[in-house]
Amino acid sequence: MSDEVKIIEKKEIPSGAIMLYGFPDVGLVGVIAASHLISEFKGLGEVAYMDSKLLPPLIVLHEGLPHSPIRIFGNHNVLLAVSETAISADTIYPIMNALIDWGKSKDVKVMISLSGIPIQDRQNVQELKVFAAASTPEMLKMVKEKGTEIMNEGYMVGPQAIMLQQCAKTGLPAITLLAQCFPNYPDPEAAAEVLKELEKITALKVDVSKLLDKGEEIRLRARDVMRRTQQEMSKMKKTQEYDIPLYVS
Amino acid sequence: MSTRRRRSIFEIISEYYDSLEEMAEQIEETLFERPSWNQKACTIEPLRDVTVTPKEVIVTVDLPYTEENTVQVKPLSKNTIEISAEMRRKIRFDDFGITHYKGEFQKFHCQTRIPVPVFMEKMEVQFKRGILEIHLPRKHEHTISME
Known part of the structure; x- marks a missing residue:
């Protein structure tokens, strides 16, 4: 792990767990999904946090006590890395590398990032699709066999892109799940879809009914994180995900 | 040299x-x-997005907790619109666990600048599942003809 990013462990970390990522991105799909997992899974408590001067100079107060904006929650079989603040483009690499190295040191079975893929005219789409991409051909095959649609061609920008790239480089099994979503508005429905797909792939049972019931409240509550995320996304040229790639064979 | x-x-x-x-x-x-909120006016600023297409400008606004019949869109000038909407219930800082600010909000309010000339009088408005969509046909004031 690099010196500029440290993961401080607060509790004993189980080995062989599934490591999930919920980071601010389009529709805040990953953060909303992660937040729902924390409230639904009993015993998913904070087990580690990130300490780094690369993070913005902020703490998150919960019940009067300071917390790092990037924390890892866990129980006996799940580790969940969540960020409560938008990550700037120039710090994504060291932050993701540190998390991946840490997960590797805990022998995680698979890394799965929960995120979104923006679509135009989202308000007129009732049934949202979820796409997947994987770090290895074996993982891609497994995901296909579970019935998840594959994102065959295209660009991916943001933390989930770096996670997939780094895991592919080191041969770590990893999947990115991307639910169709609003680019610039918090999208609890997309978060529910990505969790349903996670259940298909990992057999982690998640009841999304409360998430859907609280949809409007989440949209209101998540406005400020969404605004900050929009700023960072524009700096990292997130709209490139709409681009048609040119493959030279 | x-x-x-x-x-x-x-x-x-x-x-x-x-x-x-x-x-x-x-x-x-x-x-x-x-x-993103104004304590004095008791208003919250909604998230919004402006898209320019060859034919029109589309403004969308995220308005959770809002009833369609309370949504108002007013042109303020040839390139600015004002959007307001009442929420179904009052939102207090306490609702989000915030105790160091006091105040309650029951209205969304914002002004949005339209980046290209449009026909304000031809504005069309739709409200679907909490998202307001405003369509403004573009006014092509200057065209360069190719000889």
Whole structure:
């Protein structure tokens, strides 16, 4: 792990767990999904946090006590890395590398990032699709066999892109799940879809009914994180995900 | 003797667009650096998005907790619109666990600048699942004919 990013462990970390990522991105799909997992899974408590001067100079107060904006929650079989603040483009690499190295040191079975893929005219789409991409051909095959649609061609920008790239480089099994979503508005429905797909792939049972019931409240509550995320996304040229790639064979 | 390379028109245009983009980003950041709520007016600023297509400008606004019949869209000038909507219930800071601010909000309010000339009088408005969609046909004031 690099010196500029440290993961401080607060509790004993189980080995062989599934490591999930919920980071601010389009529709805040990953953060909303992660937040729902924390409230639904009993015993998913904070087990580690990130300490780094690369993070913005902020703490998150919960019940009067300071917390790092990037924390890892866990129980006996799940580790969940969540960020409560938008990550700037120039710090994504060291932050993701540190998390991946840490997960590797805990022998995680698979890394799965929960995120979104923006679509135009989202308000007129009732049934949202979820796409997947994987770090290895074996993982891609497994995901296909579970019935998840594959994102065959295209660009991916943001933390989930770096996670997939780094895991592919080191041969770590990893999947990115991307639910169709609003680019610039918090999208609890997309978060529910990505969790349903996670259940298909990992057999982690998640009841999304409360998430859907609280949809409007989440949209209101998540406005400020969404605004900050929009700023960072524009700096990292997130709209490139709409681009048609040119493959030279 | 040093020679100065003449820049092509494409390079000049590209640099001009880059500097415009940079300027727009700076303005956007300055605008963002304020609370998204107004305690005095009891209003919350909604998230919004502006898209320019060849035929129209589409403004969307995220308005959770809102009933369609309370949504109002008013042109303030030839390039600015004002959007307001009542929420179904009052939202207090306490509802989000915030105790260091006091105040309650029951209204969304914002003003949005339209980046290109439009026919304000031909505005069309739709409200679907908490998202307001405003369509403004574009006014093409200057056209260059190709000979």
